[in-house]
Structures are given as structure tokens and as C-alpha cells.
Amino acid sequence: DIQMTQSPSSLSAFVGDRVNITCRASQSISSYLNWYEQKPGKAPKLLVYAASSLQSGVPSRFSGSGSETDFTLTISSLQPEDFATYYCQQSYSTPPAFGQGTKVEIK
Amino acid sequence: QVQLQQSGPGLVKPSQTLSLTCAISGDSVSSNSAAWNWIRQSPSRGLEWLGRTYYRSKWYNDYAASVRSRISINPDTSKNQLSLHLSSVTPADTAVYYCARDRLLGDTQFDYWGQGTLVTVSS
Numbered sequence: 001d002i003q004m005t006q007s008p009s010s011l012s013a014f015v016g017d018r019v020n021i022t023c024r025a026s027q028s029i030s031s032y033l034n035w036y037e038q039k040p041g042k043a044p045k046l047l048v049y050a051a052s053s054l055q056s057g058v059p060s061r062f063s064g065s066g067s068e069t070d071f072t073l074t075i076s077s078l079q080p081e082d083f084a085t086y087y088c089q090q091s092y093s094t095p096p097a098f099g100q101g102t103k104v105e106i107k
Numbered sequence: 108q109v110q111l112q113q114s115g116p117g118l119v120k121p122s123q124t125l126s127l128t129c130a131i132s133g134d135s136v137s138s139n140s141a142a143w144n145w146i147r148q149s150p151s152r153g154l155e156w157l158g159r160t161y162y163r164s165k166w167y168n169d170y171a172a173s174v175r176s177r178i179s180i181n182p183d184t185s186k187n188q189l190s191l192h193l194s195s196v197t198p199a200d201t202a203v204y205y206c207a208r209d210r211l212l213g214d215t216q217f218d219y220w221g222q223g224t225l226v227t228v229s230s
Contacts, residue, residue: 001172034216043205043220044154055218087154091215095171098154 002026002090006099012107019075021102023088028068032092035064035073038101039084047086048073078104109133111206111221118227119200125193125228129206129221136182136189137162142209144217145180145191149202160189161212196228 003026013019023033031051036044046055048064051071061076075082083106088099115127129143136143142161148154158170160180170178179192193200204224207217 032214036217043207043223044217045220046216046218049216050214089154089215089217094169094215096156096215098156100153 001095002029002093002097004088004090004097004099006086006088006102008102009100010103010105012105013078014107015078015080017078019078019082019104021073021086021088021104023066023071023073023099025069025071025090025092029090029092031067032090033064033066033071034089034091035062036087036089036098037082037084038087044087049091075104080106109208109219111208111219113204113206113221113224115224115226117225118229119196120230121197121228122195125191125196125200125204125226127191127204127206127224127226128188129190130186130188131208132187134208136160136187137184139163140211142212142215143180143182143189144207144209145189146205146207146217147202148205148223151199152202155202157191157193159209161209163212198228200226201228202226 005024033051035048038044052064063074085101085103110132112130119125142159144159145157177194181190206221208219209215210218
């Protein structure tokens with residue numbers, strides 16, 4: 001099975017900061033990588049699919065990049081509503097696997 | 108707009124069977140492109156995919172190895188819903204359980220989720 005590792009596990013940032021979250025796959029997954037946002041008490045929400053495609057309705061300050069084993073989710077200018085936990089998920093093979101999450105907190 | 112509405116008990120006794128239902132609106136459990144999944148989340152295991160059911164001229168199921176001997180996911184076409192049954196539960200099965208749509212089997216993207224059901228396994 002493919003393992004997904006995110007870093008950092010948590011970060012503190014100011015509103016307006018640029019934030020990068022990284023995700024590494026245990027083997028090459030091409031561009032089969034998705035990103036989700038989860039707020040407390042809510043289900044995850046799909047933000048980015050196929051490594052760099054923005055899901056409909058997601059603000060353009062979110063972007064994804066990377067391929068093979070290394071991927072990045074970037075928030076270009078952090079907004080108050082972006083404080084949440086972010087997860088990557090590989091869709092290259094079954095079982096689909098998630099990273100352990102990165103919690104973005106207010107500094 | 109796809110909506111997934113979960114129902115089922117929030118408390119299950121050890122060794123019993125956990126059963127949840129996910130009612131689908133805005134799509135069909137018999138869709139020829141989507142797949143219907145169960146995923147759980149706990150502090151110890153994080154987000155864990157449990158399995159899925161999908162229809163491609165006939166019904167198929169895939170299950171995670173960790174629960175394969177105990178799990179069953181069943182479609183109900185008359186009610187347009189799917190169910191999860193997890194037998195012989197232990198406290199380690201305590202988690203929030205979600206149903207989710209994978210919009211394109213083969214490139215698993217979970218674009219719609221149920222509201223989540225906290226299931227506690229305790230006597």
C-alpha cells in the first residue's frame with residue numbers, strides 16, 4: 001500500500017501570509033494527488049484534484065503543484081476562514097490513502 | 108446538487124455489528140461512473156478508507172485489508188442508498204464514519220461527503 005506523509009503536522013501563520021504544505025508519497029503516484037480542507041465538526045471538502053486542478057468554487061488563492069512523489073498545497077494569502085486542517089490523498093491505487101493532516105492555526 | 112444523508116446508532120456494544128445507512132439524492136447508487144465509499148476518522152488512525160460499492164453492468168465491492176473479514180457494503184437501489192455493516196466491533200472501531208462519493212472510479216476523488224456519524228463502541 002502507498003503511504004502518504006505530510007509536513008509540517010501543524011503551523012501557525014498570520015492572516016495574509018503565504019503558506020505551503022507538503023505531501024510525500026512512498027512511491028511514484030504521477031499526478032494522482034488530491035487535497036482536502038476540514039474544519040472542526042465537518043466533513044472534509046475537496047480543494048484540489050489531480051495535483052493542480054482547482055475544484056469548482058474553491059478560491060484562487062489555493063493552488064497545488066508537484067508530481068511523482070512530492071506535492072505542495074499553497075495558500076497565497078491566508079484568510080481567516082482558511083484556518084483548518086488540510087489532508088492530501090493519493091488516488092493512484094487502491095486503497096486510497098490520506099496523509100495525517102496539517103493543522104493551520106492563527107499566530 | 109448531490110447530498111448524502113447518514114443515519115444509524117451512535118453507540119454499539121463490543122462484539123456486536125455496527126450498521127449505518129447513507130441516503131443519496133442528486134445522483135444514483137447505480138451510477139455507471141461514480142463509486143460509493145465509507146471512510147472513518149479517529150485520532151489514532153486518521154482518515155481511513157474502509158471500502159466501496161459501484162455498478163458497472165454488475166455490482167462490485169472493494170474493501171480495506173484491515174477490515175475485510177468483518178465488513179459488508181451493500182447498495183439498495185429501491186431506496187437509492189448504501190449501507191455499512193461492520194461486525195465484531197471493538198473499542199478500536201470508535202470513530203466518525205463518513206459516506207462519500209468518488210466521482211470517477213479509477214482516479215478516486217471524494218467530492219461529496221455525508222455529515223458524519225460518531226460511533227462509540229462501549230458496553
